[in-house]
Amino acid sequence: MEFGEWNIYYKEILDDFGFSREDDEKCGQLLDEILAEEGCLTLEDLSKIVGFSDKFIVFGAGPSVKDHIKLLKEKYDLKDYVLVAADGATTAMIEEKLAPDIVVTDLDGNLDDILIANLKGANIVVHAHGDNADKIVNVTSFFTNVLGTTQAQPVGNVYNFGGFTDGDRAIFLAVALNASEITLAGMDFGDIVTKYSRPNLPTVTGPADEIKRKKLQYAEKLTKWIIENENVDIINLKE
């Protein structure tokens, strides 16, 4: 998605959630400075790393994630796919002994599990926004093989491929990496969250709060945009 078209959705999101574009931009710059010092991946680097396949699976943290992982392990030859975990889904994958190739995160998932995934070879796509500057500063440098993203104007080596939540951003990333087919697992959307999305939840699933519901509505809307506008086959295991 070109920035001009993304900007239409982005303006609506800023307005709807009361986020500040200036704070998003500042944090994007901060991430770019950290990556300039620590080193980072470019899109071309990541394309080469995952160049073994143009078939991707994006894992979300919805209620179906565990069932979908089990089904995929049983029925798919997973070494033929680039496995992309959206933030909290990393924990569900690790529980099932499945290592992601890429983790897409704004650093509010289980950081220990993301670090484990990184140590096992996952590349980390770190998203800077106006509400995670502390994490960007304190956590980014613990990871290796990092590619930076922003939801504001791209800056330096920090990209904007389109997308809002970690899950739909992961699909936009797969498109930017020239995916021909993207299977969606655990991408339920709706109004139920899991302990993978909300680690403090006392039960495995529970009702999403109003902000999370709204985030998931945008995630679904942006996923529909990809289905309708990008030249890629999307297979949602939920359907």
Ligand SMILES: Nc1ncnc2c1ncn2[C@@H]1O[C@H](COP(=O)(O)OP(=O)(O)OP(=O)(O)O)[C@@H](O)[C@H]1O
């Ligand atoms: N029912 C669902 N509950 C949680 N995540 C879902 C669901 N359906 C799809 N997803 C996708 O799984 C992704 C990973 O979930 P997670 O809650 O860790 O992400 P997040 O984008 O950081 O959300 P938040 O900002 O609310 O913490 C979400 O970004 C979302 O796109």
Ligand SMILES: Nc1nc2c(c(=O)[nH]1)N=C(CO)CN2
């Ligand atoms: N400013 C801001 N931006 C975001 C936020 C958030 O909480 N604040 N959460 C996101 C993932 O769902 C994506 N972008």
Ligand SMILES: [Mg+2]
């Ligand atoms: Mg997150």
